[in-house]
Amino acid sequence: MQEKRKIRILLAKPGLDGHDRGIKVVARALRDAGMEVIYSGLHQTPEQIVNTALQEGVDGIGLSILSGAHNTIFPKMMALLKEKGLSDLLVFGGGTIPPKDRERLKTMGVGEIFTSGTDTRDIVNYIKGVLEKV
């Protein structure tokens, strides 16, 4: 019997923001839930992130932004993904992002935004819910 392919997720820190406690914890939680996780490390440009996503053939990208740069970085990411024909990749995010901005980002095609105080199981369930349905 053919084994089911594992879900592959790229977790990335775009820009100069150095808060990485959260993303590392999420990376571990996704791995523990059976996913393959590529963590980009700090200080990535949107171009680098999209290239990694292409090379690694991931099913989804999670961006962590706690610096307040979400309103410039997410739109740039979404435009780049479109340009590379990756519009159907799942994009989600986390960080210090006010409620109204979360809603606005979702209208741009970002799947979900998680904040601090999120149960890691909710993130796992969300990703599985979206990707296992496909």
Place this chain on the structure above:
Amino acid sequence: MCSVDELEELEKGTEVDWDSYLKAYYEKPRSAKTWSGFDVREIYTPKERVGKDYDETIGDAGKYPFTRGIHGNMFRGRYWTRREVIGIGSPADTHERVKVLADHGGSGLNTIADITYEMGLDADHPWAMNEVGLTGVNISHIRDMATLTEGIPLDKVSWSLITASTVASVTMAQYIAVAQNRGYDIRGLRGSVQNDPIHFRYCGFRPACPLDLSIRLGCDVMEYCTRNMPKWYYTTVNLYDLREQGITAPQEVAFGFGIAMIYVDELIRRGLSIDEFGPRFTFYVSCHTDLFEEVAKIRAARRLWARLMKEKYGAKDPRSMQFRFAVHTAGCSLVPQQPLNNIVRISYEALAAVLSGVQSLHCCSYDEPMCLPTEKGHLQALRTQQILAYETGVCNVADPLGGSYFVEELTDRIEEEVLKIMKQVEEVGGMKEAIRTEWLDREFEKEALKRQKEIDQGERLVVGVNIFSTEPETETPLGVQRIPSESARTQIEETKELKRTRDKCRLKDRMKQLREDAEEGRNVLPAMIEATKTFATTGELMGTVRMAMGYSYDPMEIIECSF
């Protein structure tokens, strides 16, 4: 009009669940552990104090080993400094907020660098352009520092400059250069600079903070200030940022002391005596939500530091033995769910700081898990401090929890645990090795995972997160702080303009001097101050020193040296 089904549904929705109501009535705490995991007993009695001499182990406030505080009369002599951190948009934006808080009874100025400045990037750097002013203030050159400090009597106020990375050297140079240009004698300047580049590698600034450069530049600032600015606190070793990684209270103290001792050892190696620089060595500490544990932690830290300075380093001046500290309430204890609850968390944390005899306090704003502090949020945080100071009576007596059987016992246990962890660090080869081999990174990661697991599994309860949670908020009460986009644009344009119009010949000479001083191991501060006055920018000053020390001019490795 509702259908019958909908009516039934509505009724169900408003019905009280009496079973869980009764369960709540009989409910008892799930855990009898402190935040850091110490098991505690039901009650503590005089038995715990048998065989422990008061003067030797505790002592009065103002007396060695300073367990109970560094001043005999504590706040009766002077309140702690109410110092709210401010850093928002451009130097002019930040200056405005500084004035608002000063107008409302803030008693110490406190400005924080943004990520671009901490990384040592000018506003016109390709990596900086999108992020200028988002998390603090970017100072690209002396004119920015002049704008930030405009109209403020620098010889009278006490200013806390929060630049932690190696760029703290540039911050000092810019502050001194502005003060000198305005005719102030720098011997009279009062305040502090965070200047703890070693710890800052753990906050995402590794490119700006390689270990040798961190020790070199950190200690250049410490040495320069010791010799030239007797009223200035030249470092605030940052235990707070370490704690925010998720570690425990004893780890916070042990790892922080490990880093502090790297600076102390280097200053001694440079020929300074412990009593020359010891009295101006300060710390930045977290206060989390476990009130008694935080108080015990700080009391233990005071005793440990006093003994370390006296016994290990041979300090003779009691002021060198005093653990002086500022507190920042724990940002990581705040959550965006039911955000007004954060005001309550912050209040308890601030109470712990005051009960511990804090020298200077920053209360977080309740809105920090959503955005930078709004003006209303900032004011509310300042009011929290003022209510503590003026209404509660908690500052009448020095160390009011001293002598509590429980608090004394917990202080002893934390002290023991800190010593145990410091020994572990020694066993891996000392703090420099622990950093170099990434032993410390692994400790942080291990603890962060533990903290998350505790919350996910409900062992640690956070109201609004894993207990009494409600529908997510769609609004932020009191609004959201936005950074005006024209602030960043102006900042970038002004930096470009300055680079076009300054006198390049004079600048080149000064930069040559800086490079030579850096290469030949002389203190770089004097040359940095002079270069700053000829409009050398933050990125240029840092880049020049970096190259002299064998690093890339640009920490992001994009732009090249133009000298």
